[in-house]
Amino acid sequence: xxxxxxxxxxxxxxxxxxxxxxxxxxxxxxxxxxxxxxxxxxxxxxxxxxxxxxxxxxxxxxxxxxxxxxxxxxxxxxxxxxxxxxxxxxxxxxxxxxxxxxxxxxxxxxxxxxxxxxxxxxxxxxxxxxxxxxxxxxxxxxxxxxxxxxxxxxxxxxxxxxxxxxxxxxxxxxxxxxxxxxxxxxxxxxxxxxxxxxxxxxxxxxxxxxxxxxxxxxxxxxxxxxxxxxxxxxxxxxxxxxxxxxxxxxxxxxxxxxxxxxxxxxxxxxxxxxx
Amino acid sequence: xxxxxxxxxxxxxxxxxxxxxxxxxxxxxxxxxxxxxxxxxxxxxxxxxxxxxxxxxxxxxxxxxxxxxxxxxxxxxxxxxxxxxxxxxxxxxxxxxxxxxxxxxxxxxxxxxxxxxxxxxxxxxxxxxxxxxxxxxxxxxxxxxxxxxxxxxxxxxxxxxxxxxxxxxxxxxxxxxxxxxxxxxxxxxxxxxxxxxxxxxxxxxxxxxxxxxxxxxxxxxxxxxxxxxxxxxxxxxxxxxxxxxxxxxxxxxxxxxxxxxxxxxxxxxxxxxxxxxxxxxxxxxxxxxxxxxxxxxxxxxxxxxxxxxxxxxxxxxxxxxxxxxxxxxxxxxxxxxxxxxxxxxxxxxxxxxxxxxxxxxxxxxxxxxxxxxxxxxxxxxxxxxxxxxxxxxxxxxxxxxxxxxxxxxxxxxxxxxxxxxxxxxxxxxxxxxxxxxxxxxxxxxxxxxxxxxxxxxxxxxxxxxxxxxxxxxxxxxxxxxxxxxxxxxxxxxxxxx
Amino acid sequence: xxxxxxxxxxxxxxxxxxxxxxxxxxxxxxxxxxxxxxxxxxxxxxxxxxxxxxxxxxxxxxxxxxxxxxxxxxxxxxxxxxxxxxxxxxxxxxxxxxxxxxxxxxxxxxxxxxxxxxxxxxxxxxxxxxx
Numbered sequence: 001x002x003x004x005x006x007x008x009x010x011x012x013x014x015x016x017x018x019x020x021x022x023x024x025x026x027x028x029x030x031x032x033x034x035x036x037x038x039x040x041x042x043x044x045x046x047x048x049x050x051x052x053x054x055x056x057x058x059x060x061x062x063x064x065x066x067x068x069x070x071x072x073x074x075x076x077x078x079x080x081x082x083x084x085x086x087x088x089x090x091x092x093x094x095x096x097x098x099x100x101x102x103x104x105x106x107x108x109x110x111x112x113x114x115x116x117x118x119x120x121x122x123x124x125x126x127x128x129x130x131x132x133x134x135x136x137x138x139x140x141x142x143x144x145x146x147x148x149x150x151x152x153x154x155x156x157x158x159x160x161x162x163x164x165x166x167x168x169x170x171x172x173x174x175x176x177x178x179x180x181x182x183x184x185x186x187x188x189x190x191x192x193x194x195x196x197x198x199x200x201x202x203x204x205x206x207x208x209x210x211x212x213x214x215x216x217x218x219x220x221x222x223x224x225x226x227x228x229x230x231x232x233x234x235x236x237x238x239x240x241x242x243x244x245x246x247x248x249x250x251x252x253x254x255x256x257x258x259x260x261x262x263x264x265x266x267x268x269x270x271x272x273x274x275x
Numbered sequence: 276x277x278x279x280x281x282x283x284x285x286x287x288x289x290x291x292x293x294x295x296x297x298x299x300x301x302x303x304x305x306x307x308x309x310x311x312x313x314x315x316x317x318x319x320x321x322x323x324x325x326x327x328x329x330x331x332x333x334x335x336x337x338x339x340x341x342x343x344x345x346x347x348x349x350x351x352x353x354x355x356x357x358x359x360x361x362x363x364x365x366x367x368x369x370x371x372x373x374x375x376x377x378x379x380x381x382x383x384x385x386x387x388x389x390x391x392x393x394x395x396x397x398x399x400x401x402x403x404x405x406x407x408x409x410x411x412x413x414x415x416x417x418x419x420x421x422x423x424x425x426x427x428x429x430x431x432x433x434x435x436x437x438x439x440x441x442x443x444x445x446x447x448x449x450x451x452x453x454x455x456x457x458x459x460x461x462x463x464x465x466x467x468x469x470x471x472x473x474x475x476x477x478x479x480x481x482x483x484x485x486x487x488x489x490x491x492x493x494x495x496x497x498x499x500x501x502x503x504x505x506x507x508x509x510x511x512x513x514x515x516x517x518x519x520x521x522x523x524x525x526x527x528x529x530x531x532x533x534x535x536x537x538x539x540x541x542x543x544x545x546x547x548x549x550x551x552x553x554x555x556x557x558x559x560x561x562x563x564x565x566x567x568x569x570x571x572x573x574x575x576x577x578x579x580x581x582x583x584x585x586x587x588x589x590x591x592x593x594x595x596x597x598x599x600x601x602x603x604x605x606x607x608x609x610x611x612x613x614x615x616x617x618x619x620x621x622x623x624x625x626x627x628x629x630x631x632x633x634x635x636x637x638x639x640x641x642x643x644x645x646x647x648x649x650x651x652x653x654x655x656x657x658x659x660x661x662x663x664x665x666x667x668x669x670x671x672x673x674x675x676x677x678x679x680x681x682x683x684x685x686x687x688x689x690x691x692x693x694x695x696x697x698x699x700x701x702x703x704x705x706x707x708x709x710x711x712x713x714x715x716x717x718x719x720x721x722x723x724x725x726x727x728x729x730x731x732x733x734x735x736x737x738x739x740x741x742x743x744x745x746x747x748x749x750x751x752x753x754x755x756x757x758x759x760x761x762x763x764x765x766x767x768x769x770x771x772x
Numbered sequence: 773x774x775x776x777x778x779x780x781x782x783x784x785x786x787x788x789x790x791x792x793x794x795x796x797x798x799x800x801x802x803x804x805x806x807x808x809x810x811x812x813x814x815x816x817x818x819x820x821x822x823x824x825x826x827x828x829x830x831x832x833x834x835x836x837x838x839x840x841x842x843x844x845x846x847x848x849x850x851x852x853x854x855x856x857x858x859x860x861x862x863x864x865x866x867x868x869x870x871x872x873x874x875x876x877x878x879x880x881x882x883x884x885x886x887x888x889x890x891x892x893x894x895x896x897x898x899x900x901x902x903x
Contacts, residue, residue: 005802013794016454017787019486023461025782027831029852032474034830036464037344038858039851045838046849052838054857055864063861065338065347069401069413070865072289076394076417077872079296080424081879083387084435160837165864194300201293208290221282223340254868261875268882409862416869423876427883432903435883436896442877443800446813450820453866454793457824460859 050240051158059163060243064222068207071250075204078257082197085269097124123185131182139181146174154251158240164247168254175255176262184267187259193271196260203253207246214242277323281336281349284320284359285401288313292393299386306389310370313393317400318363325356329761335406343406344467350406354540354610354766357758358403358533361617365525366396372625372740373518376632380516381428388425392522395421399530408456408542409466411534412449415498419445422527425519426511437510444497444507451494458487459542468542475543479551488543488552492535499531499591502565509572509584517631520580521624524587525617532594532613536606539598545768555599559685562596563693565589570700578638579630582704583623586663589697590616596690597678603767605681610763612674615662615751619671622659622744626652629733629741642708643715649732653712655745660705662748665698670751677759785826792819806884806891810877817870821863828856836860 024031041058051057059067096114098107098121106124107115115121147170154167179187211222219226224242225235233241263271291313298305328334328351336349351359370392381388398418405411423445427438460466462483463474478484493504500508508528512520539548549555569589576582594616597609627637629652634641646653662669675694682691732738751758780787796819799812836857838849881891888896 001804002802005798008801009794009798012797013790015486015489016790016793019458019483020783020786020790021779022481022483023783023786026785026826027829029830029832031461031827032464033461033827033859034464034851034856036474037466038464038856040345041857042836042851042854043849054836054838054854055860058857058861059864061339062341062346063339066407066410066413066861066865068289069410069417070868072292072394072397073413073417073420073869073872075293075296076391076421076424077875079387079390079394080420080876083384083391083424084427084876084879084883086384088383161835165868197300198297201296205290205293208286208293212286212290215279215282215286220336220340221279221286221338223338225340261879265875265878265882268886409865413865413869416873420872420876423880427880432887433900435880435887439806439877439880439884442873442880443809443813446817446873447797447800450816454820454823457820457827461827466858466862 048236048239049243050236051243053158053160053162055161056157056163056243056247060246061224061239064211064243064246067246067250068204068211068222071204071207071253074257075200075253078197078200078260081261081264085264087269089270089272098122099124135181139177143174143177146177147171150174150251154247155244157247158244164250165254167247168251169258171251171255172258172262175259179262179266184263184271188263188271191259193260193263196256196263200253200256200260203249203251203256206249206252210242210245210249277327280320280324280327281334281351281404282338284317284324284363285397285404287316287320288393288397288400292390292397295393296386296390299390303385306386307374310389310393311367314363314367314370314396317396318360318367321356321359321363321400324351325360328353328356344465344470347405347407347410348467349404350469350541351404352766353762354533354536355403357610357762357766358530358613359400361614362399362403362526362530363396365617365621366399366522368740368744369518369522369525369621369625372737373521373628375734375736376516376628377518379632380518384428388518391421391425392518395425395522396526399526402530403533406468407466408459408468408471412453412456415449415452418527418530419449419498422523426515426523429516429519430514433510434514437507437514441507441511444504448494448497448504451490451497453494455487455489455491455494458483458490462487468537472542472544475547479547484543484547485552488538488548491538495531495535495538496595499528499535499595500588501591501595502561502568502588505565505569505588505591508588509581512584512587513578513581517624517628521621521628524584524624525620528587528591529594529613529617532591532598532609535595536598536609540766540768545601549601555601558599559596559687559690562592562599563689565592565595566693566697570697573704574700579642579708580627580637582708583620583627586623586701586704587620590620593675593678593694593697596687596693597681600678600681600685600687600690602681602684604677604684606767607759607763608674608677608681610766611670611677611755611759614758615670615674615748618744618748618751619659619662622655622741622748623663625737625741625744626656626659629737632733632737633731639708639711642711645712646709648730650730651732651738652741655741657709658745658748660701660708662752664701664705668752669748670755671748673752673755786823789819789823789826792822795819804893806881806893810874810881813877814870814874817866817873821866821870824859824863824866828859830855 041054045051045054045057049057049061095110098115100121150167150170153162154164157163175187175191214223214226215221217226224239227242228235228238231238231241291309295306295309298309334351338347377388395418398414401414402411423438423442427435459471462478462481463471465471497504512524566589569585569592573582573585594609594612597605631637662671665671665675679691679694793816796812796816800809803809833853833855836854885891888899
């Protein structure tokens with residue numbers, strides 16, 4: 001297998017490199033890629049969509065259809081991981097271990113009995129290690145700032161690098177940080193699986209729904225200028241607002257999917273213990 | 276409303292997938308009616324779109340209102356319209372036929388299953404209808420990711436590994452396609468298929484265009500399981516759940532063959548593909564090897580499902596060889612075979628679905644006496660088998676006829692011999708199954724043998740769709756002349772011999 | 773010889789990325805361990821992303837955000853001042869696709885490990901054959 005792999009890689013690499021002879025040089029401002037389609041994006045982004053960040057306007061307006069499918073890809077990856085891994089445990093484990101937080105005494109409760117949830121006792125797994133106070137507190141202090149920055153990134157996608165994907169991943173990372181620093185169960189308690197799955201579907205639905213709304217209002221799919229009468233602005237500003245709405249949808253969907261994939265893969269579908 | 280058919284046929288399944296996902300958490304019984312409604316609207320739009328194309332010619336649709344090449348545009352011509360109808364109708368029939376099978380195999384996860392099902396169909400429809408090369412990549416990935424997940428939940432021992440191997444090879448294929456699009460973008464500056472076709476003729480001597488074509492072709496060949504890149508297909512489809520394999524097996528490879536024909540005919544025009552590049556001879560040889568190897572490997576199998584998957588490998592060889600013959604008859608045969616093979620594979624895999632539902636196995640040993648126990652299912656199987664062998668008036672005969680005609684006209688007698696050889700091997704393969712099913716006494720699992728088995732047929736909800744497909748096989752054969760003269764004739768550009 | 777050096781200097785970025793791609797492709801085909809194949813897949817896809825981004829470079833161009841774009845509008849915008857935004861957009865999509873494929877691949881790897889207790893492909897095949 002190694003020799004086959006080597007031969008294939010060398011042949012493919014040789015073909016690809018041989019073809020680069022006909023490429024325009026690196027950084028050439030007169031290359032076909034820089035002269036044909038993109039000048040209109042650069043020159044007309046302000047007057048057609050009122051969004052200074054050209055990448056956002058191309059992503060969410062000119063080629064918004066692609067972005068909708070990109071969000072669908074991430075949604076289907078979340079559903080796929082859930083479908084593949086999730087095990088709904090019907091039977092409760094026969095015995096549980098509880099640890100008294102203040103004194104460190106461990107209690108072994110048998111025969112399926114449970115202690116009611118309280119702050120004095122925490123449920124531990126067979127693979128439990130003591131949680132580090134510094135890490136726990138440090139992360140707990142950081143998470144709100146991460147989320148605030150993520151919301152800033154989503155909202156300022158029009159004017160600075162950013163947008164729905166970047167902000168959504170940061171929001172997801174904040175909840176995953178909670179899960180890593182404390183406990184998967186804590187994160188799931190705060191952000192339950194059902195809410196996660198519904199938010200994921202809702203996020204992409206906002207995107208596709210905006211497009212369908214434009215279709216119902218008589219224009220082509222994802223033509224945000226049709227939203228102008230609904231938003232009481234002119235068509236150009238309607239495009240800017242339409243881009244913002246879909247970016248919110250993307251942010252929600254990406255956040256929910258990142259958390260969903262993390263929970264499923266790290267706990268092998270059982271949602272009992274994480275990393 | 277009819278102005279919006281191009282958008283509706285992908286949007287309705289897409290939106291429904293999200294609603295089905297949410298509904299799965301609320302009440303599982305809502306998922307099936309929602310999926311059927313979504314795919315019915317989509318099938319209606321596809322048929323309406325084909326009728327529009329027959330009346331008006333090529334249909335364009337701009338997404339976001341932007342003109343191509345600055346925005347993404349749909350480009351629906353005769354080839355597209357035909358494949359769209361086949362994909363949507365096949366997916367709908369399969370959904371109705373496999374309802375009981377899904378409920379049996381996934382009692383807790385019906386919500387996600389239907390979501391992934393509808394998303395897969397959205398991906399396939401989107402690949403077929405789009406006119407933008409990069410959009411095709413994204414939709415290809417939707418179809419692939421949902422496919423990997425659907426195929427991995429079958430046989431607990433072997434399905435995850437088979438799906439993981441499919442994932443590796445499928446990702447290489449899709450990334451090669453992406454790289455090819457990148458090379459085209461560097462030399463042309465555009466991503467829209469029609470726009471690229473306008474810019475390319477001045478660049479035929481460029482090595483980058485040649486490399487782009489080769490990489491795109493290899494990527495698409497990996498995804499359609501063209502020999503010798505077929506290694507992922509038998510395991511992935513055999514160990515899959517029966518509802519998933521009867522969805523993916525008829526559709527995925529055929530849509531990839533559509534992509535190859537689209538690249539040859541529209542993006543890199545036939546002038547480049549056949550004249551400037553001059554590799555068509557070798558590709559037809561490779562197709563002959565694919566057909567022969569598919570047939571021989573199918574002979575070596577001991578279970579029905581794996582045998583059918585090797586037959587798919589051989590059928591892909593028919594279509595690739597037919598497209599690369601370089602003449603009108605060959606290309607007609609290839610396009611006609613897309614339609615016919617989708618129907619034949621759907622029929623065969625629905626039969627396997629019925630068998631697995633009642634007998635819980637698909638090895639040859641499980642098929643003993645099945646003609647007495649499940650006569651209606653096996654009756655449909657006989658017609659499907661006759662179609663795969665190529666017996667008139669079923670549709671399989673007519674596409675083989677065009678392919679052989681094309682082979683003779685192009686003086687590719689090796690391709691003709693491979694086709695005839697494959698038909699003979701198919702006779703052996705299927706008559707072996709008939710013999711086991713008809714003559715061997717039925718044995719239940721305790722090892723006793725009965726000579727008169729009680730008929731225990733699959734439920735009506737699985738039989739009626741199967742018979743609709745079987746009737747479709749015969750009707751497609753009888754109406755071949757209409758299909759070829761009204762639709763396929765316009766697919767092939769005028770200058771083609 | 774001078775000609776070859778010229779060609780290499782003009783297009784060194786493409787050659788580096790193609791080399792990276794081939795390293796990733798080799799890993800996917802030749803390695804035995806399932807996770808190493810996934811890592812190879814990631815390298816391959818990342819190299820393609822870098823390849824596309826380098827297409828968009830323009831000498832003398834700056835970030836693709838219109839300067840002084842908010843508030844007082846409408847200075848003339850010249851295409852030569854900004855780098856090409858389109859490859860960046862395409863690669864945002866490709867990054868998301870690669871993350872999604874990675875997620876599904878890891879989920880499948882977890883399933884395989886749960887069943888066979890190993891991630892080496894030859895050991896798994898040996899276990900299958902023994903059954």
